[in-house]
Amino acid sequence: MNERRKPYPFDRIEPKWQAIWDETRSFHAPNPGEENFGPAKPKFYVLDMFPYPSGAGLHVGHPEGYTATDIVARYKRLLGFNVLHPMGWDAFGLPAEQYAIKTGQHPAVTTRENIAKFKAQLKRIGFSYDWEREVNTTDPAYYKWTQWIFLQIYNSWFNPETKKAEPISSYHGADPDAVRLAYVAEVPVNWCQELGTVLANEEVIDGKSEVGGFSVVRRPMRQWMLRITALADRLLDELDGLNWPDSIKALQRNWIGRSEGAEIRFPVAGSAGLDDRTPERGAPAITVFTTRPDTLYGATYMVLAPENPLVDQITADDYLESISQYRSAIAAKSDLERTDLAKEKTGAFTGAFAINPANNERIPIWIADYVLMGYGTGAIMGVPAHDERDLEFARKFGLGVIPVVQAPGKTPEESIGYTDVGTAINSPLLNGLSRADATAKISDWLEQHDHGRRDVRYKLRDWLFSRQRYWGEPFPVIWREGKHEALPESELPLEPPALEDFKPTGTGEPPLAKAKDWIRYSESASRETNTMPQWAGSCWYYLRFCDPQNSKRFVGEEPERYWMGGGKPGGVDLYIGGVEHAVLHLLYARFWHKVLFDLGYLSTPEPFQRLVNQGMILGEDGRKMSKRWGNVIDPLDVIEIYGADAFRCYEMFMGPLEQMKPWSMKGVEGVSRFLARVWRLIMEENQAGEWILSSEVQEAASDKSQVKVLHATIKKVTGDIETLSFNTAISQMMILVNALTNAPAKPVSALRVLLLLLNPFAPHLTSELWQTLAEKFAGGDGEITRHRWPEHDERLLVEDEIEIVLQVNGKLRDKITVGLDATEAALEAAALANQKVRNAVGGQTIRKIVVVPKKLVNVVAN
């Protein structure tokens, strides 16, 4: 590529200003009590989702959100806010460890290198982070508090009466370990052999690991769990008050998956061939969960999940073999095969019967893999007339259909999906009732007769919180005689052992188990060898940013109150990041936050008040950027050619922040041209080819049309930054620059306003030009960042004459210019006198004339 002349010297001014900002601590946000803290200033906390510092460095997706928050941060500072705008590193996690295993380098080393690279790249883009607040989740001074928070969770329980997390000391039951918010359970988990670890449900996509895409199997293991389900209702209900995209709220609601219904108990009647004999061995009843208790009369069979332990107790001797065969066949299937919707229903009869409590009918009990052990009670009542899946099963195995609610003029089978229009039939207690009434009545009846009770179930599972990996926070827990205990707070941070070999063991035993000395805690106690998942550190980093150096507390009370609480509605004022965290990070962080809030450590119940997701940036070919397509754009390459300011502005000019949009180098060039035009408004080249202040820059007054466009721009840019409509803000500044370019004289006052408006977008360019103007013209002393955001004067936007649109039957016919004070009658008269309007009306009769003052006249005729 031939060396072309830079349109303006960004390669000189960008490093210059980045150095000045560092030296003068331009973007340090003082905490209450700190030097230079202004108590009168309102606070604004604007946060990015901190990155995982991968070896590949930044891609163009990172700076999209970061530029948006940086513009808001710089704008709010100019408005006089005390702005918290921090950055840090989510540095624990699988990729660093996988890389370490491959290269033999310790993950701490690669992590340190990657962070240095990321940080240099971010600085190169000119972000105004307060680097004095940098945090790193793998720093013992940080994860000390991650471990401490785990202990707070471990030492609490959810009190159903207060609906709050409380210290475990307020629990008066026999076994506190049964109610802790962090507990150990032997549960079927997602085991990934390739990664050598278990994974949370949220980390498994289509039966494969989210990281690496390796296959994941179900396997029972003893694991640490966090009781997030206890907070399910609050996590659901408190979404309502948040300023988040509806789509993200919907994703979380969907993930929590609240269903209201009832638990119903069906007594087991006896085995086939042993009519009506009460069984002697166990299994007195099967409990099901249903969202449709009003269809109880239609239950013609029952189904247990194949894994349900009750199967062993109820299966009749003659059926033991066929049931056993079916269960083995199902166990051999992967999750993916099992959940394949297209496949036919399968199942096997247990030989046992249950009694429908509503009508005392004997109904057969089957097992089938369309019933899942993990949801509800692992058992259902089969109601073929009201559930398509049950109908399919009943048809295949001939299990009868009794309509309970029937649509008018439809057969029972046709009634499925139309039940709402009918009223109950074939249901002695419920006949004639609407669905809502029938549900209420049967629920009351079940409770009165002790056959069941109202119940709520969630799709949300408790959070599987342990991993069999090396590169994570060790649990601050020891084991003594088979029981877990919290490590004393004084022993935090608990650092992992310095292992030479940190590869997964392949057996499910964590790598830390290899560190025999480290494991041994005392004569009688040993350490927990699992580690925490990557999510742990990111669950609370936004809190640490408020007070990152505090060695006494995870966050000081006063800084927390100031940055997170104080003003209503509180919390992080603006949080921008990728949509991929809709149900993982954002749900986990809310959970931790609520527990800490309940325990009295925090001043607001929700962490993130306003959330925005930036859209993905695609390659120039419209495909997702990927090495495979060779369409990956490296931000540093772009900055090399066009400069950081052009890069920032282009990313914001591409289109709406939240929208997915393709990259265009031509587009970058266009924005770069715009910035060069701004430069040349103020600078010109002398004979020697040096840039000097342009002779056209003068201390003159702006003319009327300049004043108008200037104030329109102040108004538009201010409003657009508030709504994050950066693309239209830049458009408006282009209009202003075009107007100034055409003017023979460039008034200093107008230029200064332009520079202030553009400063959040192109901070280097505007800083340099501001300084250049200050050298010759009074009134601009000091850095641009110390000045005030301009305000527009509405009176200067008012036009003397306005253009009025003339329509006939809603179609544009002409435009006329009238005085501002034209009355409605005058407008009407002007319209009727207009030749084009008269032509359009022709011989028709005028029925009506609509006059919208200052806008239009519409003549309706036919």
Add this chain to the structure above:
RNA sequence: GCCGAUGUGGCGAAAUGGCAGACGCAACGGACUUAAAAUCCGUUGGGCUUUAACGGCCCGUGCCGGUUCGAGUCCGGCCAUCGGCACCA
């Protein structure tokens, strides 16, 4: 299947129910230049029309309908694309 988002020129896009396509890209024309690049100025949704000239007329925001003096925008019903969830009882 359920939930959510999106659909406007050659392209990225803009438009409190009131002039559709601001701004930018690309393209074309012009100025400057020995020439090119850069820069500056202009034209640019489609169609029809001999308009001498200021032009004139029709169509146009995924599709069908509705509300309204007036719909890209509001309402109802479809279609397509993308994303999420999915045998959750």
